[in-house]
Amino acid sequence: MPLPHLLRRRAPRSGARRTARRLAVTVPLVSLAGVLALTGCANRERDAAPGAGTSTTASSAAQTAAFPVQVTVPGTDHAVTVERRPERIVSLAPSSTESLFAIGAGEQVVAVDNQSNYPEQAPRTDLSGYTPNIEAITGYNPDLVIASNDTEQLVASLEKVKVPVLLLPSPHNLDELYAEVTALGKATGHLTEAEDLVRTMRSDIDKIVKDTPKPAKQLTYYHELDPQLYSATSRTFIGQIYGLFGLVNVADAAGGTGDYPQLSPEHVINANPDLVFLADTKCCGQDAAAVAARPGWQSVTAVRDNGVVALNDDIASRWGPRVVDLVRTVSDAVTRTAQQG
Known part of the structure; x- marks a missing residue:
């Protein structure tokens, strides 16, 4: 799994089940606005000059004429045929909701799940x-449903009533993320816009990574999913984002086979990470002061040298256009640390 594309945590749930559920819809990767500019693609297109608007309309018309389309998600055995351009889309995955609006398909979305809180105009229900x-879904009379996994046999149930379901599981890396955005574009009649978004995301991320100064020594980091010290290994989507900067993940040495291990305080303290990234600020009120107040953590380099970074939980747990924001946040942290020597 990856970014533990995840989301939404009201009151903290306990143990591995809470973390796994969070990561399934969202994380784990994947704060995931330079990127805000990306997620505003649809708005920019609507506000464009008359000539640009005409071009966009012609492009959309051509893509609409291409239906029916068969959409296959790379890395999966799932394929779906969409007979005509969908006009009543239901999104059950926050990451997909963000991507739909970013590629200009927002006006086709009639309902989103209770965790899809971005963008603000998304019709949250x-x-x-998860369940x-x-x-309730068919009550919105959808002609396409987007989901992250086949929970509760969603696909089979909706196929019985002739509603196609596009499954977009959490990607393992950026290439799979780009493929999923492209699949969304093909399924909704916005392929050109999706390809444009992918090119922009790829270019922005490449530039951010290239422009980030290389520290004198390889930096270590700890990514925190919740105050129970659940983390994510380098095998996850979020772990690979950090890997773009050559950071070493202290969770990799924790042992076990899971991608989202629960670390002990002793493990983190002894690993002495240079950077600590908190993906539990909104859900659980964690910040640099809270980390510094933990017994024994005052000696950790990240705490001592102002290397504790507060992330936006949603951006850090979703795979979508705002992943560029996450990359930029990591870059800023690495840059500050490199400049400190």
């Missing part, structure tokens, strides 16, 4: 992506 209610 009580629908659950989907088929009757």
